[in-house]
Amino acid sequence: MKHFHRVLWLMLIGLLGMVSCAPLSVPEGQPSATVSSLEAKSLSQWQVRLSQSGGIAGVSRRVELDSNGALKVSDENSGVEITTNLPPEAMKEIAALVLGAQTGEQKPALPGSACRDCFNYVLTIERDGERIQVRADDMTLDQVPLEPLISRLLELQREALSGK
Numbered sequence: 001m002k003h004f005h006r007v008l009w010l011m012l013i014g015l016l017g018m019v020s021c022a023p024l025s026v027p028e029g030q031p032s033a034t035v036s037s038l039e040a041k042s043l044s045q046w047q048v049r050l051s052q053s054g055g056i057a058g059v060s061r062r063v064e065l066d067s068n069g070a071l072k073v074s075d076e077n078s079g080v081e082i083t084t085n086l087p088p089e090a091m092k093e094i095a096a097l098v099l100g101a102q103t104g105e106q107k108p109a110l111p112g113s114a115c116r117d118c119f120n121y122v123l124t125i126e127r128d129g130e131r132i133q134v135r136a137d138d139m140t141l142d143q144v145p146l147e148p149l150i151s152r153l154l155e156l157q158r159e160a161l162s163g164k
Helices: 002-020 037-042 088-099 147-162
Strands: 046-054 059-066 070-075 080-085 119-127 130-137
Touching: 046 088, 046 147, 059 147, 070 147, 080 147, 088 119, 088 147, 119 147, 130 147
Parallel strands: none
Antiparallel strands: 046 059, 046 119, 059 070, 070 080, 119 130
16 A cells, blocks of 8 residues: 555656646747736727816817827817827827726716816726716816826827917
8 A cells, every 4th residue: 555655646746747847838829828908908999088078168178089099189169179199108108097997987976076167077988898987077086096097188188289
């Protein structure tokens, strides 16, 4: 019986040795079975829209950006519409914010905000058949998980409308 256990242990050690020597990477030319979720998402097509309305002057502005870098900024009050392409560095930053957005982050404007003269924001992200929509105003914006994306889009809007 002692001999049987020794043989069993040797077989187990030999099997573990063979498995540990197997290549960990997929041979070139064969598809990999594992792709990180961020890599998979970065290959996706997406579009993001931000509407800004309200305020004392009754502003109505819109920013649209897609995964190809096409940016469209419009101001309904002045009739201005600007179309351009974002540089790769800016696209990388915004794509990370868009792709990092989670479906659970969509919340209506937080209760208790009765600001009549605030700007109202509606952010819509469409990506891989899913739609994420977030509403906020100036009083609730800092409490919205997607505030960094909204702020960056507002910055692009200001730059485009000021001619920078």
